[in-house]
Amino acid sequence: MFKAIVSAETLKTTLDSVSVLVDECKVHLDEDGIEIRAVDPANVGMVDLRLSAEAFESYEADGGVIGVNLSRLEDIAGMADSGQLVELELDEETRKLHIQIDGLEYTLALIDPDSIRQEPDIPDLDLSAEVVIEGKDINRAVKASDMVSDHIALGVDASDELFYVDAEGDTDDVHLELTTEQLIDLQAGDARSLFSLDYLKDMNKAIPADAEVTLELGEEFPLKIKFPIAEGQGSVLFVLAPRIQSD
């Protein structure tokens, strides 16, 4: 059983956060909210999203799992203006999701959850540094790096207490430093890892400019990116595996 009403804005934010990595996903409809966990086909980036029942206008569920084609559902959500409400109801018989937006009714065929790639475990990582930063600063770093390179190094200099970004292109380079004054918070420990901008650009699309984003970093370790959605009633965690630093 699943029946919920949610603002179009929250629904779109939720879907966008997952669709940057995968086309289809399993959605757990738990009593206290929904959870989505998915990893991209190359096993490089994963997302773990939670949206509590409080993020919905109304919410009733008893623990089922459905498989969803994300781009299809995004298209439907796109029919709603941001102020509008979206009603979702699962038909257990037909395994279809009924969606209503201001008189518009859409019946979405669901995907067999067993046919969807297995959900990943969240890696238990002991990361040496934690940076809390505004979403717009991540956007700035990613955008500038993308002008010169397809890779980006993220690091923390423990002695100088700063977070830095390096991007080296064939001809041009980008370097960005943010001190504790420019950051919301910094728990310094030496860390540096190289990441593919292809992935980071996609993840960046899902990060709101005004969000407080927590980055966890290590030495040649995956990056964790955490930020709240739906006015704190939900959260997104991205985990991105590093590239090997050849030089």
Added chain:
Amino acid sequence: MKFASFAERAAAMEAEPADLETVALVSDLFAAAEDDLAVVARFVQGRVFPAWDERTLDVGPSTCYTAIARAAGPNVDADDVEARVAEVGEVGAVAEEYEFGGQTGLGAFGAGGGGDDRTVASVYEDLVALASTEGAGSESAKVDRLFGLFNESERREARYLARLVLAEMRIGVGEGTVRDAIADAFDVPVDAVERALQVSNDYGLVAETAREEGEGGVAAMDLEVGRPVQPMLAQAGTASDALAEWGTAAVETKFDGARVQVHWDGEEVSVYSRNMEDVTDALPEVGEFVREHCDAPAILDGEVVAVADDGEPLPFQQVLRRFRRKHDVAQARERVTVELRAFDCLHAGGDDLLDVPLRERYDRLRETIDAGVGDLLLTDDPDVVAAHEADALAAGHEGIMLKDPESTYSPGKRGQNWLKRKPDVETLDCVVVGAEWGEGRRANLFGTFHIAVRDGDDHLPVGKVATGITDEELAELTERLEQHVATQSGRDVTFEPAVVFEVGYEEIQTSPTYESGYALRFPRFVSVRDDKAPADADSLTRLERLAESQ
């Protein structure tokens, strides 16, 4: 089997120049393939799916280059890869140059999945998932998946992965090699393997059957309704050769249509093109017709032809317009209706008929479907053949087919048992619609004649003819045509339609110059068709058909 060991064996095949040795290498591969036999039997040919299977990877070079570039990083882009391919000449060698694996996977950090050695089976699974990617954003999803595959590849694996994805293995293994290797690996006669491949169109299935069930199993493989086979093909030939060889020939009208194979199991009708593409949805009336007129189960071979409202055949290109249509089928159907002309029957009422002589297959065809079957005329008389051909051409068809009535049906084979007889010399009967006065010695004679085909009441120019006419003929023509001059301007004259020329030519070309849309290449005067009035001259429709069939 590890994908790396498949790649190693593929490299050995590529390095082996001798055909027999290559067969031995493929045979060894099959013997060692275990659960992956069906997949490797296709992979060695650069195929992911069986030929009858509708699925395709649909990956173009640029998608492949983008994925290679991303896996190759840092700062390699698709243009770099493309430039290397242009230099080196093929994608496999380029993929092999890069060092992949720079991107680590989450599996290495305890996030489940990944980490295992790549097998032929896991590569196949990934490619299946790739083939099922569709819709908006599918291009980038394909790049993502391919990136994942390349990222995990050692150099040699990358070489063959890139080639496999682009369906060009270049290891000297053709269909015949695989056939011989299956026979060799599992000790089954080559003929039996060949036949099984013909009925199933599935190298993987035949290889597995040969291994599991031996010669008996392979020999027992049958057609399956819903799984297309390659159509039997015809060669060009003459009636006299056919009659000398066979005594009696089966003669049928060659319809100017597109070849189809119709499968009907009582529940569903499927229509396949000559290349085994599923064209069922594009031609709904064929399905409706078969449901109404044909007993199930059946596999029919035939042509679909386009017909005008009055039942007259329409040019081949009208059929093609329907064939390639994915959207707005109903509207297209209103403009051009297609009809089935069945001429052979591969399966009827539970019996495979491939090994049955044509004359019996034709009888079964007649029993199975009660309409839409062309006539099959058995004769040993060359005059009867010629008369049938004349009738067929007069009715606007393409010509005739000559078949050995005792021959069996060999899928995919272009043999001597089916002959396509076409008219020996193509000529067109054109209306003379204008001319130009000659120069010098011929100043008082017409020199160049403007010729046209009929289109309803109009006459559309197709070219000018000036060669092949003797001075004597020219004088006679001038005298005759002067009576029909409609307008005159300088050296140019137009005529009322009155005289019909038989005109020979090398080729019909499409042309923006003439209103008909076509131009005759090297037109030459053959004769004046005194027996024909302008209204009997050839039509634009016939010109289009000739253009299509050349």
